[in-house]
Amino acid sequence: MSSQFLVVGAGLAGASTAWRLAERGFSVTLVERDVPASEHGSSHGSARIFRYAYPERVYVDLVAATEPGWAELSALHGSDLVRRCGALDFGAQRDPHGLAAVLTDAGVEHELLPRDQARDRWPHIAFDTDVLLHRAGGVLDAESTVTTMVAAARARGAEVLTGWPLQRLERTGSGSASGFTAHAADGRTVSAERVVVAAGGFLPDLLTDLALPAGFLGAFPPLEVKEENAFHFPYRDDAPAQDWPTLIHKRDDICVYALPGGRDAQFHGQKVAEYDAGRVIRSAAERTGRIDPANRGRVVEHVRRFLPGLVPEPYAETTCLFTNTPTEDFVVDEADGVTVVSPCSGHGAKFAPVLGEVAADVALGTGSVPDRFRVGGRVGSSRA
Structure with missing residues (x-):
């Protein structure tokens, strides 16, 4: 199986990324070690706080940017996902x-x-x-949000594989023919041109197995x-x-x-x-x-x-x-074809609809992302 993008993790960030990439016309494979919005991750259940109140303007503006996405997802779901x-x-x-x-x-x-x-x-x-x-x-319904985004990604042609725990990434080919082979713990493989990893609390175990450059890993904030x-x-x-x-x-x-x-x-x-x-x-x-x-x-x-x-x-x-992360800021950054997405520190759920847009832009080299989300641009403290 081969696709233009492999997205690892079907929580709020990964499901949003798969949805937005598929919506832009890319072939996408979404793999999840368990099931979407699994109770073993950080995107399960029906109750997360939706709020605008932050001590820093960058997050307030990012919340505002989610509103069209929440309206879109609620329409797809058939009822409001934010009460x-x-x-x-x-x-x-x-x-x-x-x-x-x-x-x-x-x-x-x-x-x-x-x-x-x-x-x-x-x-x-x-x-x-x-x-x-x-x-x-x-209050937002995290689990229903994930299932709605996964369904929207599937409707755009995305392949969704559950019970698929990523063990490591391997770089393959060279030049314009370069890409990745993802290896599951049981030996299964998936190939893709580019990879987005949104593995939540499993990310610390995976970071050194993602074929990331040493400089990127060295600058990555401790999780x-x-x-x-x-x-x-x-x-x-x-x-x-x-x-x-x-x-x-x-x-x-x-x-x-x-x-x-x-x-x-x-x-x-x-x-x-x-x-x-x-x-x-x-x-x-x-x-x-x-x-x-x-x-x-x-x-x-x-x-x-x-x-x-x-x-x-x-x-x-x-x-x-x-x-x-030490600053409570998110991580959304790319290095040599691998994008890492970690909406960290317990305040990421409300940003779900826009996280996929930001991740897709970073993976494609389009749009912009706040410097504080980049691995080399950590500043300040959001103290959510």
Whole structure:
């Protein structure tokens, strides 16, 4: 089997890339070690935060650029993939006033609410600072987004191979006849002219087997994979489910996010987690599924203090994967025919429709990508 592009990984980034490349008329083979949106990766489930609030304009603008894609995907899916329930940001370290200034500069509609006014509007949340609200925020369905993009890629002629774990890439030929042979762990092979790798938490194990130049590998930012913990808390009877926005609450001692849990929470609870506080593992292959009792204790105490509209006893809990760069920036860069796509650090899901566009442009040498996503251009810290 041979194609113009091989895309490795059928999570949000890989599925988007396969869809956009196939849409541009290229022959595409998409391989996935398990199934699209697998529970063993980072793109499963129905609940991810969609938000505009970032401390840096580059990400706010990138969110805005996703809106046509979300509309397109929702039309293909047959219903909205993003539910606009609004998003709240508060806490001394979250800096709602600073975030509001960035949204003002970007032209994103929002409100800054004094703490007491916010408490009157949402009595089931115990705010400790002024609060930023932007109504375009909400919850996106990651799994349905992936399946919709994979179906769209197939409709454009893409071949999708599941149960296909990449082991290594081999460069073949030379000059205009050069390309790649991808080897699966069981000996199967796929050939392609160019390759895009979007392997999520499995990327640390793969990087040195992708036939990448030594200079590129030497400049690649270190990747840290964490097994995060997430908990579902039931709504109290006097806190109606339809009145819960998403929220990010950052204090000196902890950063917690919460959102309506959707299918993940059987539609009767909030998904609550401590941001970027999980156990460090070498790669996704080391994921255990074990909950950290200390993490659970911190989240339960935070719910008890600041989310009085929830019963502070989780009825379900799970682990998920974050693949982090030191700056929390993404990696989208190409070297000698191999493009690496890693929308890192737990905040990439909302960018799904545009990630494929950016990856396709990088792989083809067209368009542009922020320098901070390039391997040689790491700057600053997004601190999502």
